[in-house]
Amino acid sequence: MARTDDRFRLAFNRLLDICGRWDVGDQLPSEVVLASEMGVSRTVVRASLQRLSDKGLITWQGRSKTVVRKPLSADRLEIRDEMVSVAELERRFLEWVLRFDVPAGTALNVAQLSRQFNVPAHILQEFLAGLSRFGLVERGSKGGWLLLGFTSEFAIELSDFRAVLELNAVRNLVELPDDHEIWSQLSILKDEHLRLQSEIETRFHDFSKLDEKFHTAINSVVKNRFVLEAQKVISLIFHYHYMWDKTHEMQRNAAAIREHLDWIEAMESRDVGRAEAAALRHLRTSKQTLLSSLRDHQLV
Template sequence: MARTDTRFREAYNDILTFCEALGIDASIPSETRLAEKVGVSRTVIRRCLAQMQDNGLISWEGRDKHLLRHPVKADRMSLPEAAQDRRDLEQRFLDWVLRFDVPANTPLSVAELSRTFDVPQHDFKEFLAGLSRFGLVSRRPQGGWMLLGFTKDFAIELSDFRSVLELNAIAHVVEAPVDHPVWAKLAELRHDHLALRAAIDTDFHAFSKLDERFHRALNSVVSNRFIAEFQKVISLIFHYHYMWDKTEEKDRNAAAIDEHLAIIDALEARDAEAARQAAQRHLRTSKTTLLSSLRHHDLG
């Protein structure tokens, strides 16, 4: 598959993801804005929009574009295996970092890591350049790259920034129209939380994935490319920490389920203040748990 076709398919799927958070008949942003959001040319965007129109996803007359239906799994385009590997490189690299295989301030060997992750050196350098905006890696003055590491200060800063993003998302959810897909997601999440709480004695380890789905649903309401980028690293780190410290894991996860349900209750009641307070309580708990996990690994 040609690289240009791969970029088209990736862009098309990215636009579908963006449209999942829109309401039916919502306006689709301009070609320029979509190009900036997805990181491709307007020519590629126009090709994506034409395909979406052909598939009955949008109406398109001149500059007016509206969402006719929400995308489903069958609408997504398949990607070549190599493209899928590049897409999950960030997750695999953070997995490696968060296993504490190397200390902070360790030089990174691009040649060695490109072999480890089975990625060409040029692509891995581009990946590190993109990851540097999160503060986990940086360029060395003498050339090459340095792993700055996942430290207590990094965890605190990330927790504080996460609070800003998620409280903003909570405010957006409260104001979401009744036909917004977030309400169906929250109803499904309520059912799954109650089911896991009933089976907490044996299935408590399943909370990490449920927690990820819950926070992804909240943040899906905010259409902001900057939030989407930072949400990747925030999501990975906050959900990986459930794997680090297994002490009192069942009780901790049971408490978190109740905190999630309190947020869902307040959101469905359209009680903005109660939702904000419930979210603040949960975020404080999550921050404390994260820092406790670091101390468990002698990083706190």
């Protein structure tokens, strides 16, 4: 199935949803309004309206588009699973933002971005609404979305929030029983850190993925939907900041590995005070590295 056909099928199904909100005998909105809500061109809207007319859902004469019957599930067009997942959309969008392709204050064109990220416009709208909770985007005064951008203030607030979450995870973790899966995970992570430490001169670029894996494991002991949602954004941002700052990258990553190892040993000792102290040392270092990366990009 061609991507243009993908877009038409998605747009048509979206128009069915819109049509379903109206009663029989009601008039559908103008093509301009429909195009804006669907995030597609007026050409696609007209093609979708013609399909509605052919199926007997509306009568269409000039500007008059009258609902004749309610849509049925059988009216929907099949969509093959070729669109990106929500998780992939999160990764692509945040990568786009964090690589500084667009400045803060940029108005986001949902129709254009939905094509760029290969997702339906309404899925992108829902994603942006969820992302607005973290202060990266906000609704514009006249509708649409505005990119607030990744600023030093955002980095500081995110780092401080990360510390709250991870210190809470540490307190929970050290109280877990010996047969909990986290202990075997930490043992494997410890071996992976030691292996990378011994090969740091040739594999220091691999640390960002190991760092994400390590922090994800620690936070996994807290079963809280809000923590999981925040962790998505935190993980991606702290993953990408390793790509921004290449100054003394090997030495910086080697130091972070040592901090991780100290943290793991502290947790394994079940000493909550020692584990919290080790966590704070690493989180403070990570915060300073993030701010340093922003300074290099003249964002501080």
